[in-house]
Amino acid sequence: MSYTESHGAPRASTSMRTPLGRVRNLGAAHSGTSDFWRQRLTGVAMTLLMIPGIVVVMMVLGRNQAGAAQVLGSPWVALILLLFIVASTWHMKIGMQVVLEDYVHNEKLKLAAIMANNFFSFAVALASIYAIFKLSSGV
Amino acid sequence: MTARIERPLSPHIQTYRWTLTMIMSIVHRATGIVLYVGTLLLVWWLVAAASGPTAYANVQAFTSSFIGRVIVFGYTWALMHHLLSGVRHFVWDLGYGFKANERETLTWGALIGGISLTVLLWIIAYAIGGGR
Numbered sequence: 001m002s003y004t005e006s007h008g009a010p011r012a013s014t015s016m017r018t019p020l021g022r023v024r025n026l027g028a029a030h031s032g033t034s035d036f037w038r039q040r041l042t043g044v045a046m047t048l049l050m051i052p053g054i055v056v057v058m059m060v061l062g063r064n065q066a067g068a069a070q071v072l073g074s075p076w077v078a079l080i081l082l083l084f085i086v087a088s089t090w091h092m093k094i095g096m097q098v099v100l101e102d103y104v105h106n107e108k109l110k111l112a113a114i115m116a117n118n119f120f121s122f123a124v125a126l127a128s129i130y131a132i133f134k135l136s137s138g139v
Numbered sequence: 140m141t142a143r144i145e146r147p148l149s150p151h152i153q154t155y156r157w158t159l160t161m162i163m164s165i166v167h168r169a170t171g172i173v174l175y176v177g178t179l180l181l182v183w184w185l186v187a188a189a190s191g192p193t194a195y196a197n198v199q200a201f202t203s204s205f206i207g208r209v210i211v212f213g214y215t216w217a218l219m220h221h222l223l224s225g226v227r228h229f230v231w232d233l234g235y236g237f238k239a240n241e242r243e244t245l246t247w248g249a250l251i252g253g254i255s256l257t258v259l260l261w262i263i264a265y266a267i268g269g270g271r
Binding site for chain 2: 040043044046047050054058061062064065066068069072081088089092095096099124127128130131132134135
């Protein structure tokens with residue numbers, strides 16, 4: 001129940017939740033903090049994946065294509081890479097959008113830049129995922 | 140036509156005395172942008188591995204060249220720095236490390252740690268024969 005509503009007659013469906021409880025995690029539009037949260041979520045995910053990810057890269061170093069394909073296509077390695085790709089492309093999409101919103105002041109240019117950012121991030125994600133699936137299936 | 144009123148602007152970076160935390164805030168964003176562009180290397184590497192020996196040999200020719208090595212070294216540092224700088228942000232997000240000495244320690248830790256980890260990783264990479 002909002003401040004202004006409190007001056008009228010009691011409403012049939014009166015919420016017992018406090019204003020803070022209602023906005024916590026959600027914000028007024030129920031989605032305001034989602035990018036903030038996902039930026040942290042994907043950041044923590046990548047922090048956890050960093051050591052396995054480094055091990056994978058070290059395993060591939062110095063190998064030829066056949067050797068690299070064998071390592072990159074093995075199930076555990078592919079899973080680590082897939083998780084890392086999803087987390088990193090999501091993270092970078094949000095991060096770049098913040099940068100664009102901060103520095104690009106022309107409204108139309110900003111829209112175009114944010115759209116390009118989405119296209120780039122999705123393209124990077126899908127190209128990497130496709131490559132890993134292809135390596136995993138050994139085609 | 141109405142004349143444009145010259146309103147006072149809020150001070151920008153050239154007005155402030157530079158502090159370490161301020162520089163590192165900018166470096167965090169800069170390394171983020173570098174890593175964003177650097178994902179092209181990652182894609183190239185993975186797609187080449189999936190494409191075949193010739194494509195993969197091209198990647199290896201690039202990464203074993205001097206310029207390639209410098210770029211990959213820079214990418215390693217950007218990643219390690221952004222990682223530790225990001226961990227520093229997690230600490231702050233949880234409500235810790237806001238005292239003057241604490242935030243200085245965290246910031247120096249991320250700076251020195253990022254460089255140390257980069258050098259360490261490259262020593263390991265060369266030790267296991269990745270430098271060939």
